[in-house]
Amino acid sequence: MAKTDFTIRRGAVIVFEGLDQTGKSTQLNRLRGSLDAESTVFAHMPSGFTTFTERVYRALEGETADEKPKSGLAQQLAHLACHAESVPDLKRAAETRSLILDRWWWSTLAYGWYGGSVKQSGLPESSFKELIDTIWSPITPSIVFVFLEPHHLDPNNAPGVQDGYRALLDEYAESALVVPVASEEETHSFVTETLLNRGLAARVENR
Numbered sequence: 196m197a198k199t200d201f202t203i204r205r206g207a208v209i210v211f212e213g214l215d216q217t218g219k220s221t222q223l224n225r226l227r228g229s230l231d232a233e234s235t236v237f238a239h240m241p242s243g244f245t246t247f248t249e250r251v252y253r254a255l256e257g258e259t260a261d262e263k264p265k266s267g268l269a270q271q272l273a274h275l276a277c278h279a280e281s282v283p284d285l286k287r288a289a290e291t292r293s294l295i296l297d298r299w300w301w302s303t304l305a306y307g308w309y310g311g312s313v314k315q316s317g318l319p320e321s322s323f324k325e326l327i328d329t330i331w332s333p334i335t336p337s338i339v340f341v342f343l344e345p346h347h348l349d350p351n352n353a354p355g356v357q358d359g360y361r362a363l364l365d366e367y368a369e370s371a372l373v374v375p376v377a378s379e380e381e382t383h384s385f386v387t388e389t390l391l392n393r394g395l396a397a398r399v400e401n402r
C-alpha cells in the first residue's frame with residue numbers, strides 16, 4: 196500500500212507553542228516522521244543549532260540545581276540570547292526550505308511576562324516587548340499551533356502562563372489557533388489537515 200507523506204511549502208514557518216506537558220513534543224515527532232527530512236528544518240528554542248545555545252539550554256534546564264539562574268529576568272534574557280543567536284539561521288532556513296519551530300518568543304512572553312518573573316524585576320513590558328520584537332522581526336509565522344491543556348501537573352506552568360497564551364491568541368487570531376484536546380492520532384490529523392487546508396502542506400504519494 197502506498198505510504199502518504201507530506202511536504203511543507205517552501206517558505207512556510209510553522210510554530211508549535213504552549214504549556215509544558217501538553218503533547219507538543221509528541222506531535223512534533225509525529226509530524227517530523229511524516230515529512231521528508233531534506234525540505235524542512237526543525238528547530239527547538241532555546242537549544243538551537245550551536246554549542247552556545249545548547250549549553251545555555253542545559254544550564255536553563257539545570258542539570259545541577261546551582262546551574263539555573265535565580266533571577267527570572269536573567270532566565271528570560273538567557274532565552275533571548277539563544278534566540279538572537281539562532282534567528283539568522285532560522286531566517287535562512289525559512290527562505291530556502293521550510294521551518295518548524297518548537298517554541299519561539301511566545302514562550303518568552305507567556306512564561307516570562309505573564310508568569311510574573313520579568314514584571315517583578317521592574318523592566319517595563321514595553322521594553323521587554325521591544326527587545327523581543329527586535330530579535331524576532333526577521334521571522335513571520337505562517338501558523339502558530341497552541342497547546343493549552345496539560346496532561347499532568349507541571350511546576351513550569353505557573354498561573355498566568357495560560358492567560359498569556361490566550362492574550363497572544365486573541366492578538367494574533369489570524370495566524371494562531373488552539374489545538375483541541377483529542378487523542379494523539381486525532382491531534383496529528385488535526386495538525387496535518389490544517390496545514391493542508393491552509394495550503395502550507397501538500398500530500399506526496401510515494402513508494
Ligand SMILES: Cc1cn([C@H]2C[C@H](O)[C@@H](COP(=O)(O)OP(=O)(O)O)O2)c(=O)[nH]c1=O
Pocket residue numbers: 214215216219220240241271274275297298299300302303304306307351
Ligand atoms: C523558548 C522559551 C521557553 N521557556 C520555558 C518553557 C519551558 O517551561 C522551558 C523549557 O522548554 P522546553 O525544553 O521546550 O520544555 P518542554 O520540552 O518541557 O516543553 O522553558 C521560557 O521560559 N522562555 C522562552 O523563551
